[in-house]
Amino acid sequence: MSPMRLRRSVRAVILNEDDHILLCRLVISKPAGTIAVWAAPGGGVKPDEAALAALRRELHEETGLVIDTDPPHVWHQEVIDPGHAPGHDGVINDYFLVRVASFHPRGAMSDDELAAENIVAFRWWRLSDIAGYRGPDVFSPRDLATPLTALITDGVPARPVPLGL
Structure with missing residues (x-):
């Protein structure tokens, strides 16, 4: 059996002064149809690139945000699903808390470059709007309201919290 090829990614839980979270809307076409996902900004870690360097690069490219300090690592997610990340057997997402x-x-990135990355919009979300959302889009992770509530209420965890799909 060949070793699993997992795409390493970093994502930022960007919270503003009112504890609203910045999410990007990804529209992804799959054989079964198109799916729209609200996810934390971020992306792939290049070979030989440090996670925090990748986070800084991705945030600058996608949102224009420049971070100078090392944000705390708050969540860890492993998704084993060959259809989740093209060319890979799944993805590993490490999430870092950025307060702004x-x-x-x-x-x-230009709008065309963002669209090539499947990003079509950005939005600041209130926790209550995420928890009460009943629309057709999904969140990543699907139960985003649960770990986000704990992060806002309890602060930075002692070690990264494992997330589900």
Whole structure:
């Protein structure tokens, strides 16, 4: 049996002064149809790239946010699903908490470049809006309200909290 090929990714839980979280809307076409997912900004870690360097690069490219400090690692997610990340057997997402003042996301990437990454929109979400959402889009992780509530209520965990799909 060949070893599993998992895509390593980093994501930022970007919270503003009102504890709203910045999420990007990804529209992904799959053989079974199109799915829209609200997820934390971030992306793949290049070979020989440190996780925090990848996080800084991704945030600058996607949102325009520049971070100077090392944010705490708060969540860890492993998704084993060959259809989840093209060319891979799944993905490993490491999430880092970034506290900021509200800003309008506008990164270094053009709208066409963002669309090539499946990103079509950004939105600041209130926790209550995530918990009460009944629309057609999904969140990543699917139960985002649960770990987000714990993070806002309890603060940074002693070690990264494992997440489900």
